[in-house]
Amino acid sequence: MRPTRECEVLIAGAGPAGLATALYLLKSRPDLRGRVVALEKSCHPRFKTCAGGLIPKTRLALQELGIALEVASVTVRSSRARTVVGDTIVYRDEPVGTVVRRDQFDALLARQARRAGLDIVEHCRVVGVEQQRGLVEVATERGTFEARVLVGADGSGSAVRRSTFGRDKTTIGRALMTDIEVDAKVAVEFAEQCYRFDFRCVGDGIKGYAWSFPCLIEGRPHLNVGIYDQEPRAPRTSGSEHAALLDELKRAFPELPLQHLRGRAANFRAAPIRWFDRRDRYAQGSVILAGDAAGIDPLMGEGISCAFEHGKAAAGAISQFLDHDSVALTRYDRELHRGVTGRKLRKLAFAARHFYGPHHRVFFRLSRLSRHAQEIGLDWYNGARRSDELSTAVLVARWAGSVLFGASVNWLEKRTG
Ligand SMILES: Cc1cc2nc3c(=O)[nH]c(=O)nc-3n(C[C@H](O)[C@H](O)[C@H](O)COP(=O)(O)OP(=O)(O)OC[C@H]3O[C@@H](n4cnc5c(N)ncnc54)[C@H](O)[C@@H]3O)c2cc1C
Incomplete structure (x- = not known):
């Protein structure tokens, strides 16, 4: 020793x-x-x-911390989501995300x-x-x-x-991902600077979603495409668990060249996520x-x-x-x-229980009630202007105000401080 x-x-x-x-x-x-x-x-x-x-x-x-982001990155300005009850697009003036390697x-x-x-x-x-x-x-x-x-x-x-x-x-989820080279002029993720999420797999019993993010690999435009499952039920090393997730991923983005992905192939990466x-x-x-x-x-x-x-x-x-x-x-x-x-994280755990639970349709419907409420939700999630540090009471008031009166986020922010 x-x-x-x-x-x-x-x-x-x-x-x-x-x-x-x-x-x-x-x-x-x-x-x-x-x-x-x-x-x-x-x-x-x-x-x-x-x-x-x-x-x-x-x-x-x-x-x-005084750290400049001196690495290749792609700025994202809107978020698109497909759900079992319909699609949503949320735009923000400020970036909603930055994708790095x-x-x-x-x-x-x-x-x-x-x-x-x-x-x-x-x-x-x-x-x-x-x-x-x-x-x-x-x-x-x-x-x-x-x-x-x-x-x-x-x-x-x-x-x-x-x-x-x-x-x-018991609190370990799983995510699978792969990278695909794309033409930035054609891929909507680049052309419209957006993230794409697809939650329709919740209807098939998967507690998660598929995503497609624009990114740069050695300066060339790619999509990082993947799927997250909060509670994979099959044994973690099982090829069939991966195959089921990959099938959902292909269903989410049928227009992307993902057909080569197979349960035991080496052309995707899988990793655990402890929540x-x-x-x-x-x-x-x-x-x-x-x-x-x-x-x-x-x-x-x-x-x-x-x-x-x-x-x-x-x-x-x-x-x-x-x-x-x-x-x-x-x-x-x-x-x-x-x-x-x-x-x-407690609120996100609550959201996961409901959006990925048996009554997910109700919760996805609720989330689509108002565009302003979606903007408030996205800003809260992103911690934009530290809005995730607001008290629950202020957040609920903002959300309810935007759903009931359709009030704009800026107006609500002024009223609720
Ligand atoms: C497919 C996938 C997609 C994701 N996408 C996103 C995303 O877009 N945005 C986001 O915010 N999060 C995302 N996440 C989650 C994100 O990757 C993690 O939350 C993040 O990496 C956590 O950072 P960490 O430092 O805690 O752990 P890690 O990044 O895992 O770092 C742990 C480090 O410890 C080292 N290590 C491990 N074991 C040992 C050991 N025994 N001894 C010494 N060193 C060890 C590892 O080599 C590693 O460098 C994703 C996760 C997955 C699996």
């Missing part, structure tokens, strides 16, 4: 959650330069199965975090965690590391979560969880904004903990349940 390396803070996983934790921490505590270490099983730039859609809330976090985006974050003083140890897989005498000992393929705090930011299959909180797979469950715990002793390891949006599987929100909360808690505030990590757990992100 190689000798133990000691540091103040260890972060398992150098994805958005781990890197955001480091970026926020080192921004507020530059004295920790060189004493914060991230353990990453892979090596940047590395592929990540993800559509790469950044909501405006993530762009706000990047601004807060995760290998480039995560490598950008890693460069910035290194510049701020994070030490990233790559090709270093975490295999186990032990806590004793107020310290955390992390076993990896490259020896053991010891720290005062450990952040488990190692994704949906988190080894930290498994070692510390036990094995639980938020309010019964989960996010802190135990000196170990906390962030990002997918903790659990993200159950409705859409969006998790990059969560990674930044968790990272910011984790950084604040760690800083206080290092200053001998012994309950700071317990407060972090409470923040993830009851803070802005926790409250948003």
